[in-house]
Amino acid sequence: MLPILGSLDVASLVPATYRASTSLVLQTVLLAAGLYIFGKLVTFIRWHRRTDKLFGNVPGPKERHWLFGSFRNMPEDGHDRMQVFVDWGNQYARAQGYLRLWGSFWRPVIVACHPTSMKKILKTAEPKPLGLTSGYRTLKAWLGDGLLISGGEKWARNRRLLTPAFHFDILKPYIHVYNDAAGIFVDKLNDFAARGEQFELFQHVKPWLASDIIFYNTALGKKYKRDCDYVHGVAEDIINTRKAALEKIGGVDKKKYLDFLDILLTAKDENGVGLSYMDIRNEVDTFLFEGHDTTASAISWILYSLAEHPEYQQKCQEEVDEVLQGRQDVEWSDLPKLEYLTQCIKEGMRLHAPVAIVGRETTKPFPIADIVCPPGTNVMINIWMLHHNVEVWGEDHMDFRPDRFTKEACAKMDPYQYVPFSGGPSFTFNLVPGHVVRRRLAAVMRAENGIMMTVERRKH
Numbered sequence: 001m002l003p004i005l006g007s008l009d010v011a012s013l014v015p016a017t018y019r020a021s022t023s024l025v026l027q028t029v030l031l032a033a034g035l036y037i038f039g040k041l042v043t044f045i046r047w048h049r050r051t052d053k054l055f056g057n058v059p060g061p062k063e064r065h066w067l068f069g070s071f072r073n074m075p076e077d078g079h080d081r082m083q084v085f086v087d088w089g090n091q092y093a094r095a096q097g098y099l100r101l102w103g104s105f106w107r108p109v110i111v112a113c114h115p116t117s118m119k120k121i122l123k124t125a126e127p128k129p130l131g132l133t134s135g136y137r138t139l140k141a142w143l144g145d146g147l148l149i150s151g152g153e154k155w156a157r158n159r160r161l162l163t164p165a166f167h168f169d170i171l172k173p174y175i176h177v178y179n180d181a182a183g184i185f186v187d188k189l190n191d192f193a194a195r196g197e198q199f200e201l202f203q204h205v206k207p208w209l210a211s212d213i214i215f216y217n218t219a220l221g222k223k224y225k226r227d228c229d230y231v232h233g234v235a236e237d238i239i240n241t242r243k244a245a246l247e248k249i250g251g252v253d254k255k256k257y258l259d260f261l262d263i264l265l266t267a268k269d270e271n272g273v274g275l276s277y278m279d280i281r282n283e284v285d286t287f288l289f290e291g292h293d294t295t296a297s298a299i300s301w302i303l304y305s306l307a308e309h310p311e312y313q314q315k316c317q318e319e320v321d322e323v324l325q326g327r328q329d330v331e332w333s334d335l336p337k338l339e340y341l342t343q344c345i346k347e348g349m350r351l352h353a354p355v356a357i358v359g360r361e362t363t364k365p366f367p368i369a370d371i372v373c374p375p376g377t378n379v380m381i382n383i384w385m386l387h388h389n390v391e392v393w394g395e396d397h398m399d400f401r402p403d404r405f406t407k408e409a410c411a412k413m414d415p416y417q418y419v420p421f422s423g424g425p426s427f428t429f430n431l432v433p434g435h436v437v438r439r440r441l442a443a444v445m446r447a448e449n450g451i452m453m454t455v456e457r458r459k460h
């Protein structure tokens with residue numbers, strides 16, 4: 001109905017034939033919309049029945065809320081949630097190495113949490129899920145189509161171009177960079193030790209911003225957008241400065257070590273085509289995030305476990321003292337000699353799983369146990385649950401036990417039972433008494449209320 005303006009009936013000014021054809025168009029549009037919605041409904045009901053039949057018998061919790069799926073009765077507290085995951089794994093995945101959860105809108109999620117299921121899914125090149133509720137989608141505004149998020153041919157090509165960045169010969173000269181970074185950290189610890197002050201560990205290991213939830217119409221979403229713009233600006237500054245420097249000297253400085261940005265700027269595929277500016281920025285953002293938040297989470301949680309176990313911390317300190325023989329800087333050749341420290345690092349990454357959950361979405365039929373998942377099935381690769389699988393790690397899986405990673409034990413391990421990466425020696429760390437650390441699952445494993453520490457200079 002058209003509006004009446006004052007006493008003037010505007011509709012009466014429109015010719016009758018025009019009104020009739022408008023109403024016919026409207027009816028046709030409504031009919032088409034109705035048929036479309038009906039078609040969608042029928043498709044949905046059929047899909048729902050098929051899904052029920054196929055996944056209904058895969059072991060998993062019965063709870064199936066239309067919006068929250070299996071997660072409706074999850075505890076609010078992140079720490080308790082992580083325990084629910086462990087319980088689910090041990091209750092439902094024992095027989096087949098998989099369990100089934102329900103996501104929003106009755107979508108099944110297959111959870112891999114045993115070496116057999118991990119092997120099966122990690123050996124595929126299936127892409128990351130980018131559906132509405134996927135964590136990867138949240139990160140897309142920040143990391144674009146970088147390696148972490150992209151899939152298919154784009155991922156394969158860029159992965160090939162960037163592989164040289166991880167060659168040992170490229171990484172070796174970076175030992176000086178690691179020493180410099182460690183020096184800055186140690187200076188901070190010195191200040192805290194001198195003042196006898198408590199501090200929260202994570203923020204000193206991790207200075208970059210990273211919001212968790214992306215709701216662009218909320219204050220948090222807007223902040224996330226502003227943060228993304230800021231980080232993109234930083235990445236662009238870094239790229240532009242290096243690009244200008246390379247142009248000035250007419251190519252990569254052969255005397256200097258080849259770094260990641262040089263590789264990004266100069267890499268060419270078999271057709272002589274390099275990465276676009278946006279590709280380069282996405283990879284810089286991806287590596288700043290992947291290389292930073294993950295490492296910060298790992299270091300924080302490893303130090304937390306060492307502070308909980310002064311006896312292991314002491315053994316690490318003794319080993320470092322012995323290997324370094326009074327030197328401040330670590331050399332590349334020292335690394336294999338730091339065996340006990342390596343055991344503690346590995347055990348810390350098992351126990352705390354800095355990247356706890358990653359995912360894939362199948363593009364081909366994917367057989368698990370006695371069913372074949374259709375393309376489009378969401379597979380949750382739950383590293384946390386794998387690292388706390390009672391069958392694999394024993395009833396004491398929540399205990400920090402570096403002896404799980406002795407050379408002999410590692411030689412006997414299934415390569416898929418421990419997958420944290422999916423494929424001043426002069427301090428004593430102490431936990432602040434009474435401060436209870438609670439886990440919070442974000443893109444990387446965080447602590448809800450921080451990891452509060454004090455640090456004191458060693459007496460000897």
Ligand code: HEM
Binds near residue numbers: 147286
């Ligand atoms: C303790 C430290 C680290 C942990 C626990 C960790 C963990 C992981 C995990 C679990 C994935 C798989 C993600 C997925 O499949 O969705 C991954 C991917 C990736 N990580 Fe790390 N990471 C760490 C350090 C680093 C560092 C230092 C860098 C680079 C400087 C880095 C760069 C990447 C990249 C580029 C990817 C995507 C690879 C691809 O899909 O091809 N990570 N990392």
